[in-house]
Amino acid sequence: MRNWLRKHPMVRTIRVAAADLNGQPRGKRVPTRFADKVVEGGTRFPMSVMNLDIWGEDIDDSPLVFETGDRDGVLKPTERGFVPMPWLEGPTALLPLWMFHEDGRPFEGDPRHALRRVLERYDEKGLKPVVAVELEFYLIDDSGKSFQVPASPRSGKRRKAAEILSVRALDMFDKFFTDLYDACEEMDIPADTAISEAGLGQFEINLMHSDDALRAADDAWLFKMLVKGLARRYGFAASFMAKPYVDYSGSGMHTHFSVIDRNGQNIFDDGSQQGSAYLRHAVAGCMDAMQGSTLLFAPHANSYDRMVPDNHAPTSICWGYENRTAAIRIPSGDPRARRIEHRVAGGDVNPYLLIAGILGAAMNGIDDGSEPCEPIKGSAYNQDLPQVPNTWDSAIERFEKDEHIARIFTPELIRNYVATKRQELFYMAELDDREQVEIYLDTV
Structure with missing residues (x-):
């Protein structure tokens, strides 16, 4: 994955994102110079982010929010690797992610893991x-x-x-x-x-x-x-x-x-x-x-x-x-x-x-x-x-x-x-x- 960015030096920013239950991409914008950190160690979102409604709001009474302190999951790159985003004005790449628990177990509320299962x-x-x-x-x-x-x-x-x-x-x-x-x-x-x-x-x-x-x-x-x-x-x-x-x-x-x-x-x-x-x-x-x-x-x-x-x-x-x-x-x-x-x-x-x-x-x-x-x-x-x-x-x-x-x-x-x-x-x-x-x- 790091080699992909080296072969595409014009890419200045990346998006890191996972699909929530509605299929909406949820993620972050990251400068390319910090991309290695995401590739090697992943990034972190609250687990509740995978379970938002169509407006992007938390689900009322969800155990993923206040009941657990809105704890983080670990987002790791999928095997897809970097993908260009040619619909944006500047050269940009998307790194698709999926979610895991801190101990490495798949987060089974992630729709991609549902298919994996x-x-x-x-x-x-x-x-x-x-x-x-x-x-x-x-x-x-x-x-x-x-x-x-x-x-x-x-x-x-x-x-x-x-x-x-x-x-x-x-x-x-x-x-x-x-x-x-x-x-x-x-x-x-x-x-x-x-x-x-x-x-x-x-x-x-x-x-x-x-x-x-x-x-x-x-x-x-x-x-x-x-x-x-x-x-x-x-x-x-x-x-x-x-x-x-x-x-x-x-x-x-x-x-x-x-x-x-x-x-x-x-x-x-x-x-x-x-x-x-x-x-x-x-x-x-x-x-x-x-x-x-x-x-x-x-x-x-x-x-x-x-x-x-x-x-x-x-x-x-x-x-x-x-x-x-x-x-x-x-x-x-x-x-x-x-x-x-x-x-x-x-x-x-x-x-x-x-x-x-x-x-x-x-x-x-x-x-x-x-x-x-x-x-x-x-x-x-x-x-x-x-x-x-x-x-x-x-x-x-x-x-x-x-x-x-x-x-x-x-x-x-x-x-x-x-x-x-x-x-x-x-x-x-x-x-x-x-x-x-x-x-x-x-x-x-």
């Missing part, structure tokens, strides 16, 4: 998940009283139409996307295909699969920071909030995963289009945990505006082959690439908790040898199927008490996350829709 279950069986994500977001001019699509940097005009897979819509923001891809390469984020989506100024970018799920989550976390930061340099906003416009589609974060064994073989592949017994077990585990997991997929008040039928967001607990109305889709293609696509989450999620929840549920199903119901055919919206919780408070309640969730996350993380969401639920009720959107626009 799930991956240890796979490693014990000689298995490794391969993960990829698709992130949808909106480009928004938020300078006026109402949101609108930004003017094209090329033409200065606004194209007030939603165009699915429109090359013209991409070309309107060609310079932005060119700079975005250049920045992804600089940050070693594996950005692949970009498309225009169904919403006004809505786009999707896929990140390539990785057999390191922690790195895949890092990529998603860093990508969201990059897109939002770069958009502001262009004079508009980029937002991953689930539903910025009432009349247009919400933004999702679809997660694809397969599992390979010690020989690098995909255990979901049995040579057929249907997939192996392991695939069915993983599907069943994801479905069994789906009601309890909904708070991970829809963590904010605005999330539930997206979770409505006939709106391109799965609301029924079901699975199917090549069926995008199902919560879990099995894509077709070469059996060697057989995988599961989990389609429920909004773009406003914490990537670490999302991937931990999905992979943990799948491992529950594999451990139990669970079998799913029959895959559906046709539209899930027109069938009598079990539903995910459709309100924020019911999702909080289900997450807190669900037996499947208790197998995935530690009691400490469950307690902290529930307290965070209950506090946000209470204070969000005092705000109107516009005020809520203003809060979520830049944060999530």
